[in-house]
Amino acid sequence: MEKQINLGGRLVGDGCDPYFIAEIGINHNGDLAVAKRLIDASFAIGWDCAKFQKRTPDIAVPESQKNVMRTTPWGEMTYLEYKKRIEFGKEEYDYIDKYCREKPLAWTASPWDIPSLEFLLNYDIPFIKLASATNGSTELIKKACASGKPIIMSTGMSTQEELDKAVDLLDRFSNGNFALLHTNSVYPAPIDELNLKYIQTLKKRYGCVVGYSGHEQNLEPTVAAVTLGADIVERHVTLSHDMWGTDQKASLEINAMYLLYRRCRDIKRMLGDGEKKLEEDELQVRKKLRVEEK
Incomplete structure (x- = not known):
């Protein structure tokens, strides 16, 4: 049975x-013009969806990190x-929603907390990541599953036991309407x-749809992931x-994203369906080269 x-x-x-899925994430650095250029590029090279990240910083940032000083382009x-x-708010996401629909290009975001999930559900996103x-x-x-949207969940930072627990929740509360993405959460991830x-x-x-x-x-690793059965690429x-x-x-520039898209497609x-067959092109070669026994 196909999944x-x-x-x-x-x-x-x-x-x-x-x-x-083209993960724009926070690579826009809070600049809507940069986000727009990344949306344009993702659409132009054939990717299916542009994805962002949505946080309520007071909730999503761990207490141990909140007061750590950071050198940024906007000062200390x-x-x-x-x-x-x-962080983008309603004004920016209203624009992103309108801009993507005009192309059209699907968009969504990863909610890092409950208020962010509730915020995203004001839009007709195709899935929750x-x-x-x-x-x-x-x-x-549980709240994501209750939305009725398909769920795509990354599996990084988890033990097998923790992942079993998370998938059990997905299976029970989404009625199996989910996919998993294998990932290593180091940025950039070591190939070994x-x-x-x-x-x-x-x-x-x-027994679910799996991506990478x-x-x-x-x-090369992402191409290999598709060879091994990944049906979603992020x-x-x-x-x-x-x-x-x-x-x-740990990101890819636009030309590399295009090359990756072509290679994965x-x-x-190339992989086919695993059944032995003679296509019409090969049959024509057979007629020219093979001496049939009488």
């Missing part, structure tokens, strides 16, 4: 093309002040710690690695 999930009218999973400030400085940093929050998982074979383990263990959220600095996108920000170095076509 699929419907993301905004697009079937994703067995027998489908990969679904590509606490980590909490920095997070507030780059739960980040690795929040996949241990029972309340957030990617453990890409775990994609196959996730598929066997949970990559934080490595090159393209990569951070940036205008330039030289931009200020914690995620820029091609790999999916």
Whole structure:
């Protein structure tokens, strides 16, 4: 039986093309003009969805980090002040929603707390993405499932036992309407710690649609992930690695995002269905070269 999930009218999973999520995240640095350029680029190179991150900093920032001083392009400030400085609110998301619909390009965001989830549900987003940093929050998982939206959850920062618990919640409260993304949450992720074979383990263990959220600095691991069965691809996108920000170095610039899209689409076509067959092109070659026994 084929396992699929419907993301905004697009079937994703067995027998489908990969679904590509361009993770803009916080790479806009609080600048709507930068966000707009990243949306433009994601649409132009064929990615399916632009994704942001939504926080209520007073809730989402750990207490131990709130007063840590940070050097930023806007001067010295606490980590909490920095997070507030780059956070988009209703005005920005109203614009993002309108701008993406005009293209059209799907968009969504990862809520890091309950108020952020409630905020996002004011928009017709195709799915809710739960980040690795929040996949241990029972309340957030249950509230996300109660929305009726499909859930995509990253599996980083978790033990197997913790992940079993989170997936049990997803299975029970979303009626199985979820997908998992294998990921290593180090930015950038070391290639010898990617453990890409775990994609196959996730598929066997949970019987759901599985994808890959990559934080490595090159393209090959993500292509390999698709070869191993990833049906969703999520990569951070940036205008330039030289931009200020914690995620820029683990992101891909636009040309690399385009190359990755093409390679992943091609790999999916190359893999086929595993059945032995003679296509018409090969039959024509056979007629020219093969001497048939009488």
